[in-house]
Amino acid sequence: GAVVSQHPSWVICKSGTSVKIECRSLDFQATTMFWYRQFPKQSLMLMATSNEGSKATYEQGVEKDKFLINHASLTLSTLTVTSAHPEDSSFYICSAPKRRGETQYFGPGTRLLVL
Amino acid sequence: AQTVTQSQPEMSVQEAETVTLSCTYDTSESDYYLFWYKQPPSRQMILVIRQEAYKQQNATENRFSVNFQKAAKSFSLKISDSQLGDAAMYFCAYTPGANNLFFGTGTRLTVIP
Numbered sequence: 001g002a003v004v005s006q007h008p009s010w011v012i013c014k015s016g017t018s019v020k021i022e023c024r025s026l027d028f029q030a031t032t033m034f035w036y037r038q039f040p041k042q043s044l045m046l047m048a049t050s051n052e053g054s055k056a057t058y059e060q061g062v063e064k065d066k067f068l069i070n071h072a073s074l075t076l077s078t079l080t081v082t083s084a085h086p087e088d089s090s091f092y093i094c095s096a097p098k099r100r101g102e103t104q105y106f107g108p109g110t111r112l113l114v115l
Numbered sequence: 116a117q118t119v120t121q122s123q124p125e126m127s128v129q130e131a132e133t134v135t136l137s138c139t140y141d142t143s144e145s146d147y148y149l150f151w152y153k154q155p156p157s158r159q160m161i162l163v164i165r166q167e168a169y170k171q172q173n174a175t176e177n178r179f180s181v182n183f184q185k186a187a188k189s190f191s192l193k194i195s196d197s198q199l200g201d202a203a204m205y206f207c208a209y210t211p212g213a214n215n216l217f218f219g220t221g222t223r224l225t226v227i228p
Contacts, residue, residue: 034215038158043206043218091158095216103150104216106160 006107023094030096138207
């Protein structure tokens with residue numbers, strides 16, 4: 001199956017700093033990638049759709065100035081949490097489909113802890 | 116609005132027995148896809164099974180099968196011959212085809228040895 005990687009897998013940062021999370025499709029090109037957020041013992045919530053070569057599409061209630069998304073190439077999308085606060089602490093997961101309607105391939109996730 | 120509902124927050128099954136996890140969804144689309152994903156303690160999302168809405172035949176993958184009732188908007192997962200490794204969170208998910216997934220709240224499955 002296809003492989004999606006995320007980096008870092010775990011990050012601790014101080015309140016007010018920015019954190020960048022990378023999502024890479026290792027063996028296929030992804031024009032679209034998705035970013036999810038998962039709180040403990042809860043489901044995945046779609047944050048935004050990352051589109052290669054164009055602006056990301058954010059879900060209702062997600063601050064686009066807070067969560068900056070850049071889809072720099074067909075294999076890389078980045079999520080930057082700007083001016084992080086403790087309430088931003090969560091598990092962030094990216095995914096990418098190979099083709100429309102096909103299963104999405106998920107990265108292993110990034111645990112963010114903001115102190 | 117597109118919503119996915121899993122009414123069973125927790126389920127348990129005896130090893131080697133069969134268990135069924137429920138899922139209903141709401142959509143006005145005619146063409147869409149449904150999935151069951153498994154999330155073990157590692158939190159890596161793993162595809163269990165996929166169903167295309169235009170196909171009447173229920174999808175099967177080894178010990179995993181679905182009961183897809185399009186008119187009722189129901190998509191249940193049956194796990195046969197349950198194994199200890201099946202213990203995990205199971206999420207039902209829907210996409211209208213643009214690939215953005217909408218997830219249910221999940222069902223935690225415990226397998227009793």
